[in-house]
Amino acid sequence: MSVLKCWTGSAVLLLALAGGVHAEMTVSQSNDPTAALGMNLTALLGQEKAALGAVSAARLTKIVTPPVAKPSKSKSDGNIAYDADWLAEQPAAKGGPEFECLATALYFEARGEGIKGQAAVAEVILNRVESPTFPQTICGVVNQGNSRGCQFSFTCDGRPENIRDRGAWTVAGKIARAMIDGAPRQLTDGATYFHTPAVRPSWAKRFEKTTKIGRHIFYRAPLKTAMN
Structure with missing residues (x-):
């Protein structure tokens, strides 16, 4: 009888322990963060798949295609094109007396020469300012x-x-403003004089011709050395 009681007690104890272990495992699994993460990730992936399925193929292509950089409207070597696109980029121009003088000169002397021709005349004026x-x-x-x-x-x-x-x-104002503000003087190669083909000034024979833009021919003074 004692043996039976002992066996029965041992069996009850084992069953109790087994139940306790099962209860621990159940609790542990229900609080496993990786299990919860897996469930959440599965739900999120399902939502994403459903959302992408509602997007058209054209829209998906647009989303994954990287933007194309717009080419500069200036020349690739850094020089200014002096064309309609460049002019459109310039802000409305204003300024003081120096601006007014340059814009007025471009208007009356070169407004029929186009953007490039007016910029060239502006170069001559600014080159003169820097000349002694x-x-x-x-x-x-x-x-x-x-x-x-x-x-x-x-x-x-x-x-x-x-x-x-x-x-x-x-x-004329936009060109004048851009030139005063430091646009590169790349058109006339340092010219300080110009004239139209309608005249033949005597000094033109002694000066160095640099270029012809529109109806204007541009010159710079000859280089003076110790020999002359």
Whole structure:
């Protein structure tokens, strides 16, 4: 009888322990973070698959295609194209007396020459400002004259300087502003003089021709050395 009781007690104890172990395992599994993560990940992947299934093929292609960089409207070597696209990028221009003098010179001297031609004339004026041979301001260069006449004919032709073509004035202003603000002077190779083919000034034979843009031929003074 004692043996039976002992066996019975042992069996009950084993069953109790087994139940306890099962209970621990059940609790442990229900709190397993990897199990929860797996369940959540499966749910998320299912949601993503369903959402992608609702997107058209064209939309998916657009989403995964990287954006194409827009080419610069300036030349690839860093120089300015001086074309309509470049002009459109320039902000509305304004400024003080120096700006007004340059814009006025471009309007009256070169508005029929297009964007590039006006930029070339602006180069000449700014090159003169930096030369010791000419006045050191834009207005000084534009209004320079002597007993033989004016450097820029519109300043002493006796006609009032009325701006009638507002579109042309806007173009001249944008070019003037860009040049004053440091646009590269790449067109005339340092020229400080220009004239039209309609005239043949005596100085042109002594100066170095640099280029011809539109109806203007550009020159720079000959290089002076100790030998001459």
